[in-house]
Amino acid sequence: MIVILYLLAISLALGAGGLVLFLWALRHGQFEDMEGAAQRILFDDDGPA
């Protein structure tokens, strides 16, 4: 049953990684303009050279 310790540690580490990533994104303003982000994806490929 010692394997449960590893599994618990791994699952928590993965979850914590996601949490840290989200907090990082929030801090860097990734959620400031949801509407713009949805539109931008449609035109970034053919912007001016």
Next chain:
Amino acid sequence: MSVAAVLPAETAARCAHCGQEMAEGTRFCCPGCAAAFDAIQAMGLGRYYQRRVVDPTVRPLRPEPADGTALARFVAADGDGTCTLQLMIDGLQCGACVWLIESVLAEAPDLIEGRVNMTTRRLRLKWRGGAERAAELVGRIERLGYRLVPFDAAALKSASAETQHRLLRALAVAGFAAGNLMLISIGIWAGLSQGMGDATRGLMHWVSAVIALPAIAYAGLPFFTSAAAVLRRGRTNMDVPISIGVLLVTAMSLVETMRGGTHTYFDSAAALLFFLLIGRVLDHHVRNRARQAAEQLLGLRSTDVAIVAADGALERCAVAQVAPGARVLVGMGERVGVDGTIDKPAEGGKALIDASLVTGESLPEDLPPGAAVFAGSLNLGSPFTMIASATGEATLLAECARLIDAAEQSRGRFVALADRVARRYAPVVHVTAAATYLAWWLMGAGWNTALMNAAAVLIITCPCAVALAVPVVQVIATGGLFRKGILLKSPTVLERLAGIDMVVFDKTGTLTEPGLALQPGISPADLQEAARLAVASRHPLARTLAAAAGPAAPAGDIVERPGQGLARTVPGGEIRLGSRAFCGIGATPPPDGPELWFTRPGKAPLRFAFAERLREDAAAAIAGLKARGYAVRLLSGDRPEAVAPIAALAGIADWQAGLSPVDKVAALEKLRHAGRRVLMVGDGLNDGPALAAAAASMSPSTASDVTQNVADVVFQGRLIAPVATALSVAKRADRLIRQNLVLAIGYNFCAVPLAIAGFVTPWLAALAMSSSSLAVILNSFRLERRS
């Protein structure tokens, strides 16, 4: 957006740049649009026209002469040789506009950042170099037809953005904890039936505790602080039972973990916070968006004032910076920015002032030098100078501000439904839990069994569904109304609107359209001919005339004499459109309202009369309100002879005219004492105090600044129907909220006996709590489906 709204550049009857309707035979409606089109093509950005979707509710993309707003004071120097400037954008139609603006800015040298935020409709510029470059950068965008208004980022960056971030962080932590705790808990529950060893279960409980304790301490903070704040003031709200429930259950579970007990409830506590925070975040988000949109409406209107220096030079500065005694120039067709007295009209004689937004008086007045004018009035005549009066004087604005304060204080505090429920709910829950503990203990069970059953009662009754019942419906209603251009600014207004039984309208600018309308009786051909002159002017009457005529191509060689009229030389004389004197018409018969004359060589002079006009849908909207049982009344500051015909047209029998702001407040107080719950709809500065005195208030987005700030709801567009829409959405929302509360509390009634009897285990508690919250949320979504 319909396919018809997508405008290919080739469509003949629409301007190739701004997409507005215009006369056949040309590609552009005005030279400004032609220049903008050429500039865009020259930069190789012509794809813009293929991919854009014209939004008819947004200001058209027609370049207008800049009003010379002083940018320098909004530019923030960052110290390292760079400057930043934040601007609000008017005219943003769709994603293609974002692309166009950013592509144009990308060509500017030394620009470090030029990014549009489409959600907030704002542009952030950051460049290397001095503050003086701002005008050039802004000019690049303004010549395309967008209007940019700078704003003070520090003043507008409210605490609400920070709160939103704090709630989101708490939500993330709660989500992380709830997910992982549920994972571990399922292992524990499975282990209970499959013979998991005590040591393993103990380990799982300890891991749960290590995750749960810091997460609950952090994610619960918004609730704990709010609960502590209201308790200190001797009141209670929904956060009090939430906080007590979460804290007690967590403490209980910790004790069980230390004792090596069978049951812990960490997962329920974390999941509860997670659900509640989702509601909080959404609630905060939609409210913020509505409030910010309302701020933007006002911000886009704010203009500078032209100050005349001692040497006659003109200098533009912000309204707030105008010193008392300063001489201010008010151009033709401009709004007066500050209170003051008329100094001298440029052409001598009197100044023609439309004060409908201030006093509710629908007809413009000729004011002699020395007469008082108020901020918000419109100059319909020639340019004039005025002397700004000292602030704090007995001006109309100061008087109204004082009345608004008094009315808001006497109105009393509205207690939200959720808080009223919490007041009754919390004591019942806590007494039941205590009684459960006592009963089990007296019946001889061990103290820990008694405590476990009491904890189960707390978990089952923890008001997750009750606390979601109100905000989820409000989020859906506020978001739905937002998309219709109805901005709910106050958090409790939806509940207040649901209780309304009487609607009181103002006349000028509320029931009637803002501004004046052309009276009928002119042949289309004549109108078209006059419009070809009128389109060249920015004068409000000329604009009204041009709009009434429909698309018209401007005639060439038009000369405008400010304050007098427009003229064009043709073989045989001059065509003139303008004032009575300018067109050489005698003073008789005396004018009975604003007018324009149109003279052509060899033809009889024509008179265009202007008057206020009822909003298109006013009669229908009022009939609809009456049919749904609302009493309707009209309270106007205008003269009785102006109010009577409008009241008759609108179908309002119950009207009063000639009311001062004080009279209006008194009338509303009287209605309130008679037990009426009144919704006041008004736009003028003189309506401000009445709006504050009413149970709920609405104002159109054309209303004066003070009035919009007071109003609970601001609605956009040319129709009055949003009043009925807001009322009916509020009614439906109220019904759903009550259903939700019955659902949530009914569930408690069924589940509490099980908890008291000791049949509720952690997995049952988790299942019951989630299902009741889900039921409430699903029920709330019916609001969207039926509207």
